[in-house]
Amino acid sequence: MAMTKRNGKNDTIILNTIEELVPQDHDVRMLDNCIDWSFIYPLVENLYSDVGRPSIDPVVLFKMIFINIIFGLGSMRKTCKEIQVNLAYRWFLGISMDEKVPNYSTWSQNYIRRYSNSEVFEKIFDQILKQAISYGFVDMETVYGDSTHQKANANKNKYTDEEVEIMKKIYENDLLDEINRDREEHGKKPIKKNEKEELNFDEETGKLKRDIQTKHIKISKTDSESGCFHKGEKEKCFAYSHQTFCDRNGFVLASVCVAGNVHDSVSFFSAYKVLNDKYMDQIKNVCLDAGYITPAICKTVLENGQKMYAPYKRPMTKKGYYKKYEYVYDEGYDCYLCPNNKVLSYSTTNKLGYKEYKSNPKDCENCPLRGRCTSSKNFQKVVTRHVWEEYREEVMDEIRHTPEWKEIYPRRKESIERVFADCKEHHTLRYTRLRGLQKNQHQSLMIFACYNLKRMSRWRWKSISKTAQNLIKSTILNYFKKKEKRYLFISTTLSTI
Known part of the structure; x- marks a missing residue:
């Protein structure tokens, strides 16, 4: 066979439409097939004016974000460059080959002026999850919770050491009431609600002043709302933490972003409240890792009528001493x-x-x-x-030894751990370019919304393909059955003659 050699560029005029050029099994076709994108219009309608020049279609803007996250492009500047030359992305956005792609700054300006203080990101996340529920892909009987950190856009060597007030935990008032009931039963004086505040005499003013308990933490000079994260063998850095819940099929149900120096057992309560406010009646089991085995968390979960599944936690006792x-x-x-x-x-x-x-x-x-x-x-x-x-003992000594535990807990690595691994590897959850808690909360909701959308689109595409295959098989079988009946009829007729 002779070698072919091309001479220069090929300037042939393409007369095909974008519809013909985008492969039928491309991811953008799966994404467009599984959901009606017009649901975004009523969510942002109150953010736009009735007068003035026409704006860029908000569906196009949000689809650009979905392209950015789902295909792991990272920056919006790079996303716009990719949309310019990628026909599949143009088809997904509804932009023709001769139409100009929106500038990368268009999204940032729309976020600053319209979306930053709205609830549109949470509503988009909820709408996509609602669509997955309608397809029957979500099973909320058992939910899996965990937290993962995302490295902040901040230099770990640029910080100040500051003294800050220790914030009250969400359950402290209930705990204090329980402490005082127990003390009264034993004949002890109750602890006052301002027990954490000590009264000291100020010689300069001649008055009593309240000293509130404080602690020293590192505050980043670059992103002050991030927190200094240091856990085990992981790199010490400024980060954000995402407390997240998913179902057994890996669909994310709720996520709350906090500073990286907040412990998982503290951030649990805010995310758990978001989850229960929406789906409490459907949840029967909550599966968590060893870091969440605290009396307060066990009490909260069990009092909500849910069972908590957690692993064995080794006693924190010095070697050689009784446990x-x-x-x-x-x-x-x-x-x-x-x-x-x-x-x-x-x-x-x-x-x-x-x-x-x-x-x-x-x-x-x-x-x-x-x-x-x-x-x-x-x-x-x-x-x-x-x-x-007693709540912790019920979780560790009773529920942990049931047959259901052996079935439910091992699925944790296949659900919530896989969600974090996929989002870090493919959907930009490993590192954030944004600064500030609110921006990163919005970004994390969009990342998990994209993860749910991608998962739902592929499951939907497979179910449609299987339906088509079954239809073809049944058509072929019916054809041969009819042919066989005709053959039998002709043979019996000939035998009677």
Whole structure:
């Protein structure tokens, strides 16, 4: 076979339409087929004026964001360049080959002037999820929750060390009421609601001033709303954290963005409230990892009529010492028994919600097991028990040993962990170019909306393909059945002649 060699550029005029040039199995066709994009118009209608020059179609603007995230392009400037030369993207946006692509700054200006303070991103996320539910792709009986960090657009070496007030947790008032009830039952004085504030005498003013508990944290000079994230072997950096819930099929149900220095067990409550406000009646089980095993979270989930599935959590005890479960709690006498069968009696309930049980120093001084029990100088062992400990025990000692746990918990790595892995690898969740908590909350909602849309479009495309295949098979079978009946009729007729 002779070698072919092209001479220069090919300037042939293309007479085909974009519809003919875009492959039938391209991702944009799947995306366009699974949802009616006109749902965006009523969501943004109140953000536009009735007078003035015509604006760029808002559906085109939001579709540009979907192209940016779904195909992992990153920046809007690069997205606009890709749309200019990619016929599939033009077909998806409804832009002809001779029409000008919107400038990359158009989206940023529309966000600043219209969308930044609106709820349009959350509504788009909800609408896509609602469409997936209507197709029957979402199963909310069991939800899986976890948090992942996203590296902020901030230099980790540029920060200031500042003293900030310790914020109250969402459940602190309920916890204080429970603490005071327990203290009153034991004849103790209740703790005042301003217990965290200490009154000190100010010599300059001659008045009492309130000292609020504070802590020192690192504040980024580049993005002050991000938080210093440091966990295990991961790189220490400024980041945002996304507390997220999904169903067993991997469809994201809710997500809340917080600073990277907020612990998962704290950010859980805001995301869990968003989830329950929408789908509480449909959720029966909540599956979480070991970082969420706190009395407050266990109490919140169980009191909502849902079961909490969590893994075994290793006791945080020094090596060589007795574990806490080796001290037996007697609920009737409200005391603990140590491995040497000595009683640890109730002492007090502290302001953190822990009941303190202390041993008799005389029993511990000459105890042969003291070396594995306590190293205190006053020869006294202290065991603490949270006022909501029974909820944690129900999760760890009862639910964890059920057959349902063996079926539900192993699916966690196939659901929520896979969501994070796919979004980081393919949908720009690993690193953010935006600064500020609100912008990153909007971006994370769009990332998870795109993830849901991509998943839904492929499942929808497969179901349509299977339906078409089954229709062809049934048509062929019916044809041969009719042919067989005709053959039998002719053969029986000939045999009677």
